[in-house]
Amino acid sequence: MQLIYLSVWDLMLAAGLILLLATLSWRLRLGVERRVLIAALRSSIQLMLIGLVLEQLFAQTHLLLIGLIALVMLLVAGWEVLSRQKRRYYGFWGYGIGALSLFISSFSVTLLTLVVIIGVKPWYQPQYLIPLLGMMLGNTMSGVAIALDQLTRQAWDARGRIEARLLLGGTWDEAITDIRRDALRSGLIPIVNAMAAAGLVSLPGMMTGQILAGSPPLEAAKYQLLIMFLVSGATGLGAVAAVWIGSNRLFDERQRLRLDRLAPPPRME
Amino acid sequence: MARLRLEGLSTVMLRNIHLTLEPSERLFLSGVSGSGKSLLLRAIADLDPHQGEVWLDDRPRSRLPPPEWRRRVGLLPTESHWWAETVGEHWPASVTVPELERLLGILGFEADVRGWSIARLSTGERQRLALARLLLNRPQALLLDEVTANLDLVNRERVEAVLEEYRTTHHAAVLWVSHDLEQRTRLGGRRLVIHDGGLEPESCN
Numbered sequence: 380m381q382l383i384y385l386s387v388w389d390l391m392l393a394a395g396l397i398l399l400l401a402t403l404s405w406r407l408r409l410g411v412e413r414r415v416l417i418a419a420l421r422s423s424i425q426l427m428l429i430g431l432v433l434e435q436l437f438a439q440t441h442l443l444l445i446g447l448i449a450l451v452m453l454l455v456a457g458w459e460v461l462s463r464q465k466r467r468y469y470g471f472w473g474y475g476i477g478a479l480s481l482f483i484s485s486f487s488v489t490l491l492t493l494v495v496i497i498g499v500k501p502w503y504q505p506q507y508l509i510p511l512l513g514m515m516l517g518n519t520m521s522g523v524a525i526a527l528d529q530l531t532r533q534a535w536d537a538r539g540r541i542e543a544r545l546l547l548g549g550t551w552d553e554a555i556t557d558i559r560r561d562a563l564r565s566g567l568i569p570i571v572n573a574m575a576a577a578g579l580v581s582l583p584g585m586m587t588g589q590i591l592a593g594s595p596p597l598e599a600a601k602y603q604l605l606i607m608f609l610v611s612g613a614t615g616l617g618a619v620a621a622v623w624i625g626s627n628r629l630f631d632e633r634q635r636l637r638l639d640r641l642a643p644p645p646r647m648e
Numbered sequence: 649m650a651r652l653r654l655e656g657l658s659t660v661m662l663r664n665i666h667l668t669l670e671p672s673e674r675l676f677l678s679g680v681s682g683s684g685k686s687l688l689l690r691a692i693a694d695l696d697p698h699q700g701e702v703w704l705d706d707r708p709r710s711r712l713p714p715p716e717w718r719r720r721v722g723l724l725p726t727e728s729h730w731w732a733e734t735v736g737e738h739w740p741a742s743v744t745v746p747e748l749e750r751l752l753g754i755l756g757f758e759a760d761v762r763g764w765s766i767a768r769l770s771t772g773e774r775q776r777l778a779l780a781r782l783l784l785n786r787p788q789a790l791l792l793d794e795v796t797a798n799l800d801l802v803n804r805e806r807v808e809a810v811l812e813e814y815r816t817t818h819h820a821a822v823l824w825v826s827h828d829l830e831q832r833t834r835l836g837g838r839r840l841v842i843h844d845g846g847l848e849p850e851s852c853n
Contacts, residue, residue: 542695543729547740548719548785557731633694634714 437506456516463524466531466641484617485515515613522614523621526566533558551630566618649819650704650788657700663845669821676832677825679842685825689791693723722787726794728778736762743784772803792824
């Protein structure tokens with residue numbers, strides 16, 4: 380197994396493609412060139428920095444430090460979920476629902492993986508914990524964000540229908556059940572599709588990376604499967620948690636639909 | 649039969665509303681649009697946060713679970729909303745066939761309406777079926793919000809007839825928001841106007 384090291388020059392060539400994309404956007408007046416460049420720059424800085432940090436981090440196993448990093452990852456993922464909502468909950472819950480669901484799902488699945496499946500000792504060995512948690516958070520984040528966004532959007536649009544059910548003596552649970560189901564389904568579809576198409580349409584990113592880095596393809600496939608199952612499980616758990624907490628917050632103790640707990644949509648660029 | 653009593657109802661638009669409706673009483677409520685008529689009905693049915701208490705006889709609303717309360721004070725909005733595919737799916741499970749057929753008959757429907765698709769109903773059909781759906785719950789009071797505003801003459805008369813019959817046979821108090829002066833004078837009863845967040849007698853002119 381040999382590792383082919385990438386030189387700065389190799390990366391520069393790849394970055395040239397981004398410049399090409401930006402030029403294309405500028406010539407065709409797509410108006411996304413600024414965003415493309417900023418995103419490319421952001422990802423370069425972020426990934427390089429995290430690479431440096433991880434090298435330092437992997438060299439030691441200080442539980443407190445690793446916990447701190449995991450916390451930062453969770454907080455950032457929480458913001459990411461929040462920023463993808465059209466109608467956010469006012470106050471703490473706007474951020475809290477996303478972060479809490481991410482915490483419940485990603486952390487528990489990561490822990491299960493480290494302790495039971497991979498069996499790393501100590502379980503918080505950063506070389507395993509940090510990438511795994513990152514993978515879980517990154518994927519769960521999309522599922523949670525989509526499910527929650529669908530829940531609040533649909534509840535907003537279906538106010539008449541929800542209240543009609545309440546007025547006829549339905550409980551809040553009955554009144555929101557269709558919408559909750561739809562929201563959950565939307566949150567799960569991307570990951571289910573990804574599982575179904577894996578290996579046929581494209582090789583998943585992690586497996587590609589492993590193969591490029593020199594792993595035997597079968598070993599890479601096994602790891603990819605493991606990750607996919609874990610990610611699906613965590614996404615499902617996260618989406619269920621988010622939709623459950625979210626739909627609870629849409630009603631008050633007198634089972635009134637409280638759309639006034641949702642903020643008006645932020646202006647999109 | 650039940651007496652409906654509002655005690656100090658206040659919302660953003662309404663200030664400290666006190667009102668009592670005797671069993672079988674019909675009370676018409678009017679007022680310029682945006683004066684809070686619908687808000688008052690919504691507050692009674694406990695759909696929006698507000699202050700105050702509502703009683704059906706000696707039972708305060710706060711002592712009943714909200715679904716139970718809402719079944720007892722039947723609120724019929726101007727526009728009906730439906731959540732399932734067919735009409736029959738919206739009827740309460742407890743309904744008996746003779747009761748259903750009798751009610752549908754007065755409203756001008758055959759029994760096969762059960763399988764009709766909601767998407768294909770006309771406005772008039774929707775409103776009449778929404779009324780049927782509401783009355784099958786056997787509410788003790790009725791809160792009507794411009795329920796005949798979108799109906800033609802024939803349908804309006806049918807709806808009025810059913811409501812009158814229900815009111816007299818079940819001794820239900822009826823709080824009826826109506827823009828229609830002709831309707832208010834023709835059917836008669838107490839008439840109030842919402843003005844400036846409070847209730848006033850409708851001036852007879």
